Amino acid sequence: MTVLLTAASGRTSRYVLRALLPSTTDIRLLVRSQKSIDSLKQNFPKLTDEHFITVPNLLDVQALASACQGIDVVFYNGPAFVSTETAMGIAMIDAALQAGVQHFVFCGVLHPFLTKLINHTDKLPCVISPPPAPPIDPTTAYKST
16 A cells, blocks of 8 residues: 655654554655755655655646555645645645545544634635545544544
8 A cells, every 4th residue: 555645744744654654665755845855864764765756836736646646545734824725735635536546634623614713714625525535524533432
């Protein structure tokens, strides 16, 4: 199973990477710059150039779809408080659909419907957009466990 981890140099994605590396050898890291690659290599010495996919523009659906080729699982962690946050999330979902990704994990906020919080409402269109599989509402999952 091949996993694509977006925003790989970000704080949350580094935690996910740290958890995946011991058990997952087939991982790809989506980054936007060489600076991110250098930082990740410094913190995770086992990483090689083959692990990285650089896509500077997260609105470029074709580049994202190319990055998703051969990927089974996308862990998407988008940027917060960016004016194009919603468009970036939808672009990644569209790219995953184009590439035939089987699973899409959207790392966002727990309550995207809280409309007074701009960083929450920016994620709402991504949650209701048609991902490769039906979305799981974490609050429902937590309540039932």
